[in-house]
Amino acid sequence: MKYGILRYPHQNTRYFDATKHLLVGELTVIANALNITIENDNYEVINGVELYCFEMPPIDEMVLKALHQISSNFILFEILGDMLRPLNTTKTSYFKEDLSSILKYSGKTNEDFTAMMINVGIFSSDFAKNFNQPLNILDPMCGRGTTLYQGLIMGYNVSGVEINSKDCEEIDKYMKRYLKYHKYKHEASHQTIIINKQKKGIKYTIETADTAENYKNKNRRIVQFASGNTLDVNDYYKKDSFHVIATDIPYGVQHSGTSKSQPIDMTKLLESAALAWHRVLKKGGTVVIAYNNFTLKHESLQAIFEKTGYKVLREAPYDGFEHWVEQAVNRDIFIAKK
Numbered sequence: 001m002k003y004g005i006l007r008y009p010h011q012n013t014r015y016f017d018a019t020k021h022l023l024v025g026e027l028t029v030i031a032n033a034l035n036i037t038i039e040n041d042n043y044e045v046i047n048g049v050e051l052y053c054f055e056m057p058p059i060d061e062m063v064l065k066a067l068h069q070i071s072s073n074f075i076l077f078e079i080l081g082d083m084l085r086p087l088n089t090t091k092t093s094y095f096k097e098d099l100s101s102i103l104k105y106s107g108k109t110n111e112d113f114t115a116m117m118i119n120v121g122i123f124s125s126d127f128a129k130n131f132n133q134p135l136n137i138l139d140p141m142c143g144r145g146t147t148l149y150q151g152l153i154m155g156y157n158v159s160g161v162e163i164n165s166k167d168c169e170e171i172d173k174y175m176k177r178y179l180k181y182h183k184y185k186h187e188a189s190h191q192t193i194i195i196n197k198q199k200k201g202i203k204y205t206i207e208t209a210d211t212a213e214n215y216k217n218k219n220r221r222i223v224q225f226a227s228g229n230t231l232d233v234n235d236y237y238k239k240d241s242f243h244v245i246a247t248d249i250p251y252g253v254q255h256s257g258t259s260k261s262q263p264i265d266m267t268k269l270l271e272s273a274a275l276a277w278h279r280v281l282k283k284g285g286t287v288v289i290a291y292n293n294f295t296l297k298h299e300s301l302q303a304i305f306e307k308t309g310y311k312v313l314r315e316a317p318y319d320g321f322e323h324w325v326e327q328a329v330n331r332d333i334f335i336a337k338k
């Protein structure tokens, strides 16, 4: 059968251009994980509409769900000659998509790109076939929470660590306001974490669900985030907790309005972080890191993660995610498996 994907008409035209190849990479990772052979894939213009077209065996319900989850998939069509039949009737998300899109702030990671990182992580892990289960996703440098929001939209349990305590306060305030406004049932709490009599950061927990019935039946999702250092991730979360770690690390570029602190030596930080993250990641789980390849090289990341015992994924399609963001940022993703 022949299918075609119309990409989301992204406001950021640079990113929209990049989704042309990012979509191919993301779909290939998903198809490989689900043992689906894709043939004759190409961009085609059909009656004035540009679609990424491909052939694959007739899509069953599980594959359809996986394709719906592709971050730049706006509409999936079945193609019969020049007739396009949309297959979006079953396209749903666990939480409304505006949870992450309404927030605008300097240094925010593009939410569609974040969804792509989560997908690449899940479908490259040993848990790919459980992608429609409430897997546990961690962003160990979560900023003001895009990965948390995006993961929740996709129906996952989401956790974070962020060194800037103000960001965690913002996430807490925003989540509570959002859930209250949209009448999602929820329960929020926070506690100060004390390890060996030493005061660590604050850990926030919010339990919620897509419907009141699911909430009542305890079929909930958990949103957790801790204000603290990523190197202390083991103080906040249990060993072997997460199926995927996905994070957008600092780019070594100062954005106006952000803190005036010294740029971080990422290589040094990651040498210790790789080990701390390894402990909280499940075996077969993956780490996906977005990085600026003007300031950090894949080879350095590879050396750090291999030394810590991860298997680095670099062969195609994993070599197809590099894209231009701005003059000082050329972004790529690094993927490694425990």
Ligand SMILES: C[S@@+](CC[C@H](N)C(=O)[O-])C[C@H]1O[C@@H](n2cnc3c(N)ncnc32)[C@H](O)[C@@H]1O
Pocket (backbone or CB within 6 Å): 107, 108, 109, 110, 140, 141, 142, 143, 144, 145, 146, 147, 161, 162, 163, 164, 167, 228, 229, 230, 231, 248, 249, 250, 251, 264, 269
């Ligand atoms: C690129 S930003 C992440 C932005 C986030 N994805 C968002 O959309 O809000 C990187 C984040 O890493 C945080 N960070 C840097 N060093 C850290 C550390 N040692 N532990 C925890 N977080 C850290 C920074 O404070 C910053 O918020």
